[in-house]
Amino acid sequence: MDFRLNEDQEALQDGVRSFCSARVPHDVLHELAAGEGFDRALWRELAEMGVFNLCLAENEGGVGLGMADAVVVFAEMGRVLVPGPLIWTHLASGFIDGAATGETVVGGLDLYSVDQAPYVIEHLDQLDVILLLRREGVFRIDPREISARAIPDPLDPLTPVHECSELPKGERVLDRDDAMQFRLEASVLAAALQFGIAEACQELAVDYAKTREQFDRPIGSFQALKHILADMFVRQEIARAAAYAAGATLDDPGVGDVLRAASSAKLNAGDAAHKNARACIQVHGGMGYTWEVPAHYYLKRAWVLENSFGSIDEHAEQMASLIS
Amino acid sequence: MDLRYSESDEKFRAELRAWLDDAVPAHGEPPPTDDWDARCVYDTGWQRKLFDAGYAGIQWPREYGGRDASLTEQLVYYEEIARASAPYVGVNFVGLLHGGPTVIAEGTDAQKAKHLQKILRGEEIWCQGFSEPVAGSDLAALQTRAVRDGDDYVVNGHKIWCSFAHVAQYGELLVRTDPDVRKHAGITWLILPMDTPGIEIRPLPTLVGEGEFSEVFFEDVRVPVENRVGDENDGWRVTNVTLRFERGTAFASEMIQLQHFLADLIALARKVTRHESHAWDDRALRLEVGHLAAELDALWAMVKLSVCRANQTGVPGLEGSAIKLYYTELYQRVAELATRVLGRAALGRSDIGDRPNKMILNKMLQSLSLTIAAGTSQIQRNIIAERILGLPKERK
Numbered sequence: 001m002d003f004r005l006n007e008d009q010e011a012l013q014d015g016v017r018s019f020c021s022a023r024v025p026h027d028v029l030h031e032l033a034a035g036e037g038f039d040r041a042l043w044r045e046l047a048e049m050g051v052f053n054l055c056l057a058e059n060e061g062g063v064g065l066g067m068a069d070a071v072v073v074f075a076e077m078g079r080v081l082v083p084g085p086l087i088w089t090h091l092a093s094g095f096i097d098g099a100a101t102g103e104t105v106v107g108g109l110d111l112y113s114v115d116q117a118p119y120v121i122e123h124l125d126q127l128d129v130i131l132l133l134r135r136e137g138v139f140r141i142d143p144r145e146i147s148a149r150a151i152p153d154p155l156d157p158l159t160p161v162h163e164c165s166e167l168p169k170g171e172r173v174l175d176r177d178d179a180m181q182f183r184l185e186a187s188v189l190a191a192a193l194q195f196g197i198a199e200a201c202q203e204l205a206v207d208y209a210k211t212r213e214q215f216d217r218p219i220g221s222f223q224a225l226k227h228i229l230a231d232m233f234v235r236q237e238i239a240r241a242a243a244y245a246a247g248a249t250l251d252d253p254g255v256g257d258v259l260r261a262a263s264s265a266k267l268n269a270g271d272a273a274h275k276n277a278r279a280c281i282q283v284h285g286g287m288g289y290t291w292e293v294p295a296h297y298y299l300k301r302a303w304v305l306e307n308s309f310g311s312i313d314e315h316a317e318q319m320a321s322l323i324s
Numbered sequence: 325m326d327l328r329y330s331e332s333d334e335k336f337r338a339e340l341r342a343w344l345d346d347a348v349p350a351h352g353e354p355p356p357t358d359d360w361d362a363r364c365v366y367d368t369g370w371q372r373k374l375f376d377a378g379y380a381g382i383q384w385p386r387e388y389g390g391r392d393a394s395l396t397e398q399l400v401y402y403e404e405i406a407r408a409s410a411p412y413v414g415v416n417f418v419g420l421l422h423g424g425p426t427v428i429a430e431g432t433d434a435q436k437a438k439h440l441q442k443i444l445r446g447e448e449i450w451c452q453g454f455s456e457p458v459a460g461s462d463l464a465a466l467q468t469r470a471v472r473d474g475d476d477y478v479v480n481g482h483k484i485w486c487s488f489a490h491v492a493q494y495g496e497l498l499v500r501t502d503p504d505v506r507k508h509a510g511i512t513w514l515i516l517p518m519d520t521p522g523i524e525i526r527p528l529p530t531l532v533g534e535g536e537f538s539e540v541f542f543e544d545v546r547v548p549v550e551n552r553v554g555d556e557n558d559g560w561r562v563t564n565v566t567l568r569f570e571r572g573t574a575f576a577s578e579m580i581q582l583q584h585f586l587a588d589l590i591a592l593a594r595k596v597t598r599h600e601s602h603a604w605d606d607r608a609l610r611l612e613v614g615h616l617a618a619e620l621d622a623l624w625a626m627v628k629l630s631v632c633r634a635n636q637t638g639v640p641g642l643e644g645s646a647i648k649l650y651y652t653e654l655y656q657r658v659a660e661l662a663t664r665v666l667g668r669a670a671l672g673r674s675d676i677g678d679r680p681n682k683m684i685l686n687k688m689l690q691s692l693s694l695t696i697a698a699g700t701s702q703i704q705r706n707i708i709a710e711r712i713l714g715l716p717k718e719r720k
Contacts, residue, residue, distance in 0.1 A: 001333070001396045002326050003625075003632045009325060068325040206713050221716040223702075226709035233708055234646045238619070241626035248327045255327040264618040316614030317607070323617045324590045324604070 003244065009072050012065075016076040019049060024080040026294045033157035033297070037083050038126045040105075046082070047102025052093045056100060062093070067185060071192040071247035075240075078196020078273075081294075081301050083158040085123050087189045087309075088131060091182055095173055096129050096140070104128045109167070110309055112183050117165040122304070124148055124162040132170050133186075137179045139170030156300035184262050187309040188246045191265035194305050195239040198272035201280035201298050202232040208284055219283075228283060232276045239265075239272035260322045263315040270312060273302040327628065329396060336393075337400045343377055344408035351411060357534050357686070364449065364491050367414030371446030380444045381420070388428060388440040395635045399576065399628060406580030415488050419443035419450035423496040426513070426566045430554045435515065439494070451492035453483040453516060453540060454563070461703050463498075464507045464560060468542060470499035470514070472556075476546040477501070477514065479522075482539065485697075489525050489538035492518050497547070502557050511559035515551040522546075532689045575651050576627055582655055583620050585687065586613065588680065589662040595678065596665055603665055616658055623650055642712050649704040652694035659688040 005013065023042065032039060046052065054070055056062020070090070077086060085107035089099050098104030107123050108131035115134065121127075124143060132139040148164035174182060206229055209220030219225050246265035249256040277299035281288035288295050306312065329337070351370055355362035374380040375389070382401045384390020393401065413420055424443045427435050442448035459466040468481025479499055489495065495516040502510030516523075522545040528537045554562035590613060593604040603609055626647060634640050662684045669676045673685045695701040709715045 001329050001399075001628070001632065002635075003628045004636070005325060072325075206715065209715060217719055218716050220709075221718050223706065223718055226715055227702070227705040229713055229715065230649075230705035230708035233713060234650050237643060237646055238622045238626055238650060241629050242618070242622035244325050244629065245327065245622070245625035248325045252326075252328055255329075260621065263614075264621040267615060267618040268622040313611055316611040316618070319614035319617045320610040323587070324610075324613075 003248070005072065009069060012069060013072050013076060016049065016051075016073050017079075019045075020076050020080040020082065024082055029081060029083075029158065029294055029297055030292075032083055036125065037154075037158045037160045038123060039083075040126075042082070043084060043105060044102040046077075046086075047100065051077070051086070052090050052102060053100035054090070056093050060094065061100060066247070067188060067250040068244065068247035070185075070189060071243050074189045074192035075196040075199070075243065078193035079200040081158060081197070081200075081297055083123075084126070086193070087186050090189065091185055092129070092131060096131075098128070106131060108133060110183070110186070112179070113310065113314055118163045119165070119167060120151075121148060121162045121164065122159050125150075125160065131173070132167060133179060133183060135179065136176050137172045138174035138182055140173045141168050141170040156297070156304045158297060158301065159304050183309060184258060185250065187262045187266045187315075188243070188250060190305050190309045191239075191243045191246060191262070191269040194266075194269035194273035194302065195236070195243040197298050197302055197305075198232075198236045198239050198269065198276040201273075201276035201295070202229070202236050204295065204298075205229060205232060205276075205280045205283040212285075225283060228279050232279050235272035235276055239269040242268040257322060259318065263310070263318045263322070266310055266315045267312065267319065270302075270306050274299070274306060277302045329400060333394075333396050333400050336397050337404060340379065340401065340404045341408070343379070344404060344410055347373055347377070348408045348410050354411060360491055360535075364415050367411065367416055368446035368449065370411040371413075371416050371420075371444070375445045381424075384424070384428065384440070384444065388436060389444045395631045399631060402576040403580055405577050406584065409584070415449050415491055416443070416446060418452050418487060418492070418496065419448060419494075422452060422566050423450040423494070423515075426496065426553060426562060427515075429565050430513075430562045432550075432553075434550065435553065439515070448494060449488060449492045451486050451489040451495045451518070451538075453486050453489075453495045453497040455485040456482060457484055461700055463563075464511065466498055466500060466511065468497075468499050469503070470501050470512060470547070472501070472549070473546075475549050477512075477549060477552075479514075479516075479542045479545040479547055481542050483542075484528065484537075484539045486525075486538045486540045487536055489518070489540050490527065490535070494518060495540075498559055498563060501559075505557070508560045510557050511563070512556050513553045513559035513562040514547050515553060516545075516547055517551075520545050520547065531692065532686065575648065578655075579620070579624055579627065579651055582651075582658060583617075583624075585662070586616060586620065586658055588683070589613065589658065589665060592662065592679065592684075593665050596667065598667075609661075609665070612661060616654070616661070619650075619654055623647070623654065626650075642707070645699070645704045645707045645712075648698065649701055649708070652691075653701065655694055656691045659684070659691040663688045 050063045053062040054065050058064040088108040089106040092106040093100035096104055096106050099106045105126050106129045107127040109119055109121055110133045112133050112135055127143045130141045130143050145168050146164050148162035151161050151163055154161045209225050210218055212219050242265040246261040249258055249261035280295045284293055284295055287293050355366050381390030382393045383398050386392040427439055456466050470477040470479045495518055497514045497516040499512050499514060500510050501512040522543045524541040526539045527535045528539050529535055530537060594602055596603045630641055630643050663670050669679050672681055675681050
């Protein structure tokens, strides 16, 4: 056992991190938020870097890596809030033409636990293919098949949404077992994005607390602030451990229970993302409440992810049933 | 990012599990908590059995009688000890997890030869003499004075929160040897024979109502200079070697026991009636248990990550503070929820019907000490903020 990142994973992390920090700095988020909340050129670049074909076998044109590696990559994208249906396109790369190369943007709706209107679809204007994730399988529909209303004021300015009241059945592309695996992997990747948010918020808040001065000293020297920041670090590390463990368990199901690992990751990383984003706003004081400081983007994305691939209650109930 | 135990780890697990399957039931039920003579026999007797079977000092070097197990074997060991509900280290705690490791790291050859085997064999009980009435979280403010007189130090002062002082043969004692320098620079670490004249032990009853702790008073107590561990006035550094250890993996087996405690809570909730159905039928309770279970799993993953890092660096990392902080607060939440499931039956501390009041309420009350002992939660947060996150110290 060596639960640390191996050398390849460290290199992968470094590579994605330097791409993300150069390509998606905070002012780019502001530009995207003012526009369509999506950038096709960036999507292609992510594809070239291997974000979407990462877990495809090499003989299918992929990088041939596993879920643990994908967790590392998605955590990095969470840190900078890369917008778009990352999880759907990544998981569709094996069965939707063009997904792996970034030419086809694949989004979807998770109907696994709740299948009732109103249906809220993310990034609809950008989608070339929509997947419907149901218990009995994954179904493909053409975005032009549905009539949806754009919601003019999405909660997360980087996640535009439409709502519609009816969905076609669609063409089945994955069977029941594969749909279950799809959902499992999707919830772990969501947890990885959430962990990335938790870590980024901690770093933003700590940096600010070291430089912002009040009463003639850095606010980070006050114990009241230190304890908020220490708790942010602890939540981040718990989220890291849970997300890494879920990735490692999905790659090697012999080391644990995959459902339990996925639910633990989604709950802990979700909690860390949400609470760290809130704390990040609080530590920034009045500036944290402005549009200019990006802390609000993190909290808003944390809310989006909290409602993706299993709610808090769904995963908590699943945990309880798995251990009882 | 590999969580698979090696073949040799699994072989070790199989051997240990087979041994525990026989040895644990054979050792019998633990004696009442207030029967200290029986507790010492029970705890040291179990330690001796571990030693004879080759499972004592799992992390200690072989030359001192330990097993020198790899860190992953230690994780297996903690998992199996908890799985088998094996006896707790009990009165051996300070010797095995504190004094012993300090002597290994900093002691002289003579000190090692004199104490380490005996601690491992359950023949020597240690206690701790660190805190003082004026030196709690600010441990370095300690005032118990030691003055050199020939080959002895002469000790005068007052220690508090001395675990197991009334049953111990030796104590780990922090004393002030130089009052004229900055407080961290004038401290020395001594091995104190508890039968030395001039020591008075007064029990300090806790809110649990039992006597693990004492206050210890010193009046002209002569401790040989040869009992000093590390250099004179270097005791603060010597102490921190073990404090970090205490905050790292020392809690590992208890974390797994906490998973068992959660299982006990569920078993109770299936029995207890609420509003004409069982408490476990209440979704709100199940959700709360689900959250706690998820957090426990994540915490154990975090221990594994920390252990794998320590495997590389050789010392437990600072993230031990984060683990200690999280574990102790989580423990309190589990204990409190279990108490809530008991309902009004919790008003009695002995078992009512088939409800395990005694176990739950003892754990609930004892858990109040977890966020205070070995560095309060507030001190851990300061350590994380200043030493991990690099935040500036508060201006004095």
